Amino acid sequence: METDDSGPLRPRERIIRTARELFRRHGVRGVGVDAIAEQAGTNKMTLYRHFGSKDDLIVACMRDVALEGDQIWIDLESAHPGDPLAQLHVWLREAAECVVGDSRGCDMANAAVELAETDHPARHVIEECKTAHRNALAKLCREAGIAKAELLADSLWLLLEGAQVSSQSIGAAGPSAHLIAIGEAMIAAYAQQAPKAKTKARAAVSA
Amino acid sequence: METDDSGPLRPRERIIRTARELFRRHGVRGVGVDAIAEQAGTNKMTLYRHFGSKDDLIVACMRDVALEGDQIWIDLESAHPGDPLAQLHVWLREAAECVVGDSRGCDMANAAVELAETDHPARHVIEECKTAHRNALAKLCREAGIAKAELLADSLWLLLEGAQVSSQSIGAAGPSAHLIAIGEAMIAAYAQQAPKAKTKARAAVSA
DNA sequence: ACTGGACGTTACCGGTCTGTAACATTGCCC
DNA sequence: GGGCAATGTTACAGACCGGTAACGTCCAGT
Known part of the structure; x- marks a missing residue:
């Protein structure tokens, strides 16, 4: 339910890929950063370390x-x-x-x-x-x-x-x-x- | 700062007009019902009495x-x-x-x-x-x-x-x-x- | 083996949102 | 005037959100 594709990709790449998919499905305002991080197989802190906001x-x-x-x-x-x-x-x-x-x-x-x-x-x-x-x-x-x-x-x-x-x-x-x-x-x-x-x-x- | 056009229109009409304008400007997800009610010169309760959600x-x-x-x-x-x-x-x-x-x-x-x-x-x-x-x-x-x-x-x-x-x-x-x-x-x-x-x-x- | 940086975990803050409860007030119609 | 429906006011609940702090963990390079 959590890991999306935690293969050889670094967290930053996984986050962007997951974010793009979720943004596409639910809209940029329809999905929260927590859901993105979880779906990308990481957490909110790592997301905020790569992307300031x-x-x-x-x-x-x-x-x-x-x-x-x-x-x-x-x-x-x-x-x-x-x-x-x-x-x-x-x-x-x-x-x-x-x-x-x-x-x-x-x-x-x-x-x-x-x-x-x-x-x-x-x-x-x-x-x-x-x-x-x-x-x-x-x-x-x-x-x-x-x-x-x-x-x-x-x-x-x-x-x-x-x-x-x-x-x-x-x-x-x-x-x-x-x-x-x-x-x-x-x-x-x-x-x-x-x-x-x-x-x-x-x-x-x-x- | 509050009343938008509280002329002869009933609250329901004012709410719809105001909501349409705010939805247009900020998007349906970008504006809350409270802001709509206030801008329409009424309050949230009246809004929810006319529109269930x-x-x-x-x-x-x-x-x-x-x-x-x-x-x-x-x-x-x-x-x-x-x-x-x-x-x-x-x-x-x-x-x-x-x-x-x-x-x-x-x-x-x-x-x-x-x-x-x-x-x-x-x-x-x-x-x-x-x-x-x-x-x-x-x-x-x-x-x-x-x-x-x-x-x-x-x-x-x-x-x-x-x-x-x-x-x-x-x-x-x-x-x-x-x-x-x-x-x-x-x-x-x-x-x-x-x-x-x-x-x-x-x-x-x-x- | 040590160290430093990247990453994970948990908890939390302040704010905003939808929606509701309880009660006061106005105004119209008989 | 009396009564009733519509409206206004305040307060609140519950959830979610963006963002941060503090601390633990792991692993690569030397």
Whole structure:
């Protein structure tokens, strides 16, 4: 009932992993530090020795989520090197994976909703990470030769964010279930107007 | 410092209004019943005599939000009677009004995020209301003669939900700021393919 | 073998939260 | 005016939370 995965991981790592899971399931305000420590197979004192406060732990978890999220861009490039349009389609499919089953949506967006105070330290991390991801998506759209790349990126971005939050209010079987079809239609609509380059547009990587 | 608007309204109405405002500002878990009662110019006992529990109060607030949201469909019809396409454009502009300034997004979506337990009574109200609104939007798209009406409705729906949640994580100046432009482009893209009828399509109201 | 740092255990503090009990007060309606 | 329902006031219970203090334990490096 207590140990979660007390294998080779140090307490700090176990705490972050456990905290992320519990935060995800119950929300950052819905779980106490005592429950986190116990579930991580340690105790509250050790938790407070690694993280000065619960807010610090939340920030650390957000940074962990951000680090994990950055990996997708590396995976995309390695999956379809030099083919940004193909990467864009894979991105969409990866995004759709975030809203299957009894999804809890995006950890960061959820945390931003729960931490209503705009000056909460975690909010800065969330804003930075979200902005970085949106910019990376826009970069992908530009490199894919999309004319209105910024607008397509914002469109896809809002679609994903909406799908994640909508899966919690309406349910994953609602509009969120059509995320791929909607996204594909949108990419097609933006790709057909004044494309600077077609697929495999290696030459357009400059900007 | 205490009375909020103790005019002609009965305590029950004052409590709901105050609770909605405080829930919106601080989240449903971020404000206590005592603060709500005091801000509403009454006390905790009266609150508990009208609402058996805090959860009941949350449900009542969600129903109040739902009732308020239903009004938009009446307003749309009266603004452009018999012109569903025009209503659709006005809907988009009304939607964009929800993500201006320091928006806190959608009260219902936020509550769904905070109330992580899927069996919370408020979740049912939220799901019903959200589904009803999405269906009303789809009905508008069908009546506007859009071929893939359901898909356009889901697209616009995800855009709005995404804009509302994104305004809290990235900020209202991010992708959410382009909601109108994105939505217009999407409506245009769906309207140009196999339109069953053009504007003022009174004949297409059957289905 | 010693030592120092990381970790575990227990107990506690002060605060806040939801929810209730008992009682006083107001105001409306007959 | 008398009575009754709605409301206000105070106090309290029980639980939980974030955070800290004091002390014990273990293990790696020298």
